[in-house]
Amino acid sequence: MAGLVKVITGEMFSGKSRELARLVRESLSMGFRAQVFYPAHAVRGSWRDIDQRLSGVDGHLSLHPVPDGQAQYIAAWVRSETDVVAIDEGQFFSDDIVGVVRGLRRQGKLVLIGGLDQDYLENPFGRMGDLMCLANEVVKVHAFCAACGQADAAVSHRVARESGQVWVGDDYLPLCEDCYLMARNGQAMSLFVD
Numbered sequence: 001m002a003g004l005v006k007v008i009t010g011e012m013f014s015g016k017s018r019e020l021a022r023l024v025r026e027s028l029s030m031g032f033r034a035q036v037f038y039p040a041h042a043v044r045g046s047w048r049d050i051d052q053r054l055s056g057v058d059g060h061l062s063l064h065p066v067p068d069g070q071a072q073y074i075a076a077w078v079r080s081e082t083d084v085v086a087i088d089e090g091q092f093f094s095d096d097i098v099g100v101v102r103g104l105r106r107q108g109k110l111v112l113i114g115g116l117d118q119d120y121l122e123n124p125f126g127r128m129g130d131l132m133c134l135a136n137e138v139v140k141v142h143a144f145c146a147a148c149g150q151a152d153a154a155v156s157h158r159v160a161r162e163s164g165q166v167w168v169g170d171d172y173l174p175l176c177e178d179c180y181l182m183a184r185n186g187q188a189m190s191l192f193v194d
């Protein structure tokens, strides 16, 4: 039987990893076996916590930091008895992630992918767009805007003064489109720079 691909996406601090973890926990509680993959350079504390909390679930969960986010490791390391393959920080994986995910679905796996939809300049991030096209189901989650607190955030505004696309850290603010444009235009910057 063919599997299923589900993408959970949104900006920084929108709760993507939390939702991914919730789905993994739910799968484990139903007796399924899960493997979680994330790029080794972008390890999130949340998965370490989960590993500790779920370590009692007799080998039904294993976590795999993937060297340089090279997607072929996922293909190589997924075990035949695994039901659920969760991939976090999907935006940081190599381009072949798309083919790897398609292959896993063909093998009957439930593939859960969490990741940023856009970088801090509102560009589609990595292969997340392609993965969303491939997905059977896409969920966009949102934080509240950190500036106005009124609207759903849409963009991960970078507070750090680094300009490369990949900057792993917490120096971001989830902002709605209006506040993001103000911040980028240098207005109300006192809100964002200490």
Ligand SMILES: [Zn+2]
Residues within 6 Å of the ligand: 145, 146, 147, 148, 149, 150, 151, 175, 176, 177, 178, 179, 180
């Ligand atoms: Zn706002």
